[in-house]
Amino acid sequence: MRKPIMARIVMKFGGTSVGDVDRIRNVAAHVKREVDAGHQVAVVVSAMSGETNRLVGLARDVARLHDAREYDVVVSAGEQVSVGLLAMALQDIGVAARSWLGWQISVQTSDVHGAARIEAIEPEEMEAQFGEGRVAVIAGFQGVSSANRITTLGRGGSDTSAVAIAAALKADRCDIYTDVDGVYTTDPRMVPAAKKMDRVSYEEMLEMASLGAKVLQTRSVELAMAHNVRLQVRSSFDAPEASANGNDIVGTLICDEDEIMETEIVSGIAYARNEAKVTLREVADRPGIAASIFGPLADAAVNVDMIVQNMSADGKTTDVTFTVSQDELERTLGVLKSATTDLTFADLQAAPDMAKISIVGVGMRSHAGVAQKMFQVLAEKGINIHVISTSEIKVSVLIDVDYVELAVRALHAAYGLDDDLAG
């Protein structure tokens, strides 16, 4: 395993971490620690917390329907302020630093304003300044289009910026500083025995991120996986001095499976409340039936999650069940009812107040009986399973929301994830 001596590190701090002048100073202290350790450092920062909302609000007040290009001009001002202030704070404690805006680097993106994709990064000038011992303070979330206009990557895009910058700089690590100290085996507020994971694979993190463990943007984890960027999640509220002490993992390292010596069969338990189940009974079973259901929903931008289809008893019709966010249930039913010309079914049933529980782990690929254990644990607690859905490294079940705590705690214990030290 590589040891980062004189490494090149990208550090990313979100809006809460730069929320006021004192916090910006705290960020500067974190950066100084890495510089003092001899590392080359690029820092990616978001807008001060509340600032993006303020700017978005102004834009909305001026015009309900507004030009996305001008929206990007307005909201990208937030990161511009942060990078200038952080560069000043670093200089103030003796760390050479300069700010970089998206167009200065440049971070070239597509021209889909408000949701642009990074296409290329030209890090040569920044790299030259590393040679002079200067920290690069980079505005996250923003880039520049081929038309030389400011673009933004969409909300939360600063994580993506950081990973893309790390890939372009061939950084040894990309540290995402956030308000939690790492990724846990499940939500510690629900299960006090939840353990912080030292390492988790990209694949597992992706399953957990999209399942409601909202530590990292899914998009940034995908990008890290694609470019093999080692991501570390750690807390920006730790004292800046508290560092590696021999072990270079302070928070949780998200890395390639190969870097994880011994993988747990199940790494973590994720859950998502606020789910609703929709069932179409006795749908005519013919080719294209799925498209006739989910096409109109996609057109209406309804996000469908789990989908299960079963042949009915008579072999002529089929039952289709799927889940949507509870907030979108009413809209979903409206779309299906107005789409009935193409679609024939005997009954349309809806059940709100569901929760999805998932067990995630790359180890389950090579282990049989992992899912069976889940079903057994839930059965022992008298919890009814409405829908089951599986992937290579994940098993998800839909249950009544009332049982979510009970289910998560029982599964967490059953898969041996409880912290030995905690209760």
Added chain:
Amino acid sequence: MRKPIMARIVMKFGGTSVGDVDRIRNVAAHVKREVDAGHQVAVVVSAMSGETNRLVGLARDVARLHDAREYDVVVSAGEQVSVGLLAMALQDIGVAARSWLGWQISVQTSDVHGAARIEAIEPEEMEAQFGEGRVAVIAGFQGVSSANRITTLGRGGSDTSAVAIAAALKADRCDIYTDVDGVYTTDPRMVPAAKKMDRVSYEEMLEMASLGAKVLQTRSVELAMAHNVRLQVRSSFDAPEASANGNDIVGTLICDEDEIMETEIVSGIAYARNEAKVTLREVADRPGIAASIFGPLADAAVNVDMIVQNMSADGKTTDVTFTVSQDELERTLGVLKSATTDLTFADLQAAPDMAKISIVGVGMRSHAGVAQKMFQVLAEKGINIHVISTSEIKVSVLIDVDYVELAVRALHAAYGLDDDLAG
């Protein structure tokens, strides 16, 4: 005289004019009026009022001594927000518009961050978009250095931006929208009979601007004079519909003397309170004596205004009198006392609570007796003159501050400036 049919116009709005969403909409309505009249329009805007102060405060809180380059990154964000919002507001009322930041145009400046000078403007891309009927919404106050970093022109630099843009675009007129409806013959709060001037020459405006009629930045008037940009000062609080109605001058036009058909001998009366007088008695009269007094003051960045030197009775020594701002009096005396090794004088006298009254007018070049009339009017009112200083188009006198209203009103009437309609 040219009539602006299908003219190219630069409109400039300060921070108060774009202070909130409603005011931004009002600015958009002003712009629409000019577009509807068939003009090509570039709008230069400042940051929303209070925003620059907020950003400057943040920078100061982060580090008392800060890198001017980073300061410029932070404070220039204010104009960035304004241009995006105004472009949206214009689009919302059906006016095609796009925002331009300093680096996009580009506005190339020196690298003196925080007080940069504009060196070149490349308006070709903007001009191409005029052809497509699009309004250019331009961030004032900012530019870009040869090192590709954001620069700012210093406080109030948006007036200068507007004039420079107008010169580069060969605009027919540069309209400065402000919180007064024009330039007056004197302060209307002091003299109710003060008249708004229709036209005033650059030279007169320069004398009045530097004498305390704070409508326009001196620097922007100098630039307008150098490039022969016709400047119009008008109120942004007028109803946007209230326009030219035949007469194309709504506020006050600042233009070349040649454009002013009949010039008044005296165009206006300016005044400045908060002056202090310093007199050095019996200074040894030898070459270089002025330098030995004003050199140390310049080094200490004391702004010296009027300077008068008189031979003393014995012909061997001289008396030197000058004025400074009252706020700088103490510091001035300190500098002179510590500089006495080079400088010998019998006595150092200081008098605070002075005011400077000036009569300004290009017409006085060709008229004798203008100054004499001023002295006579003041004498009739029993007002003692402490210092007299003259230029080609100006006579200034220093009097006790208690008499300032009396003096201004008497002179305003004596030179025939009182509005016939007012009291």
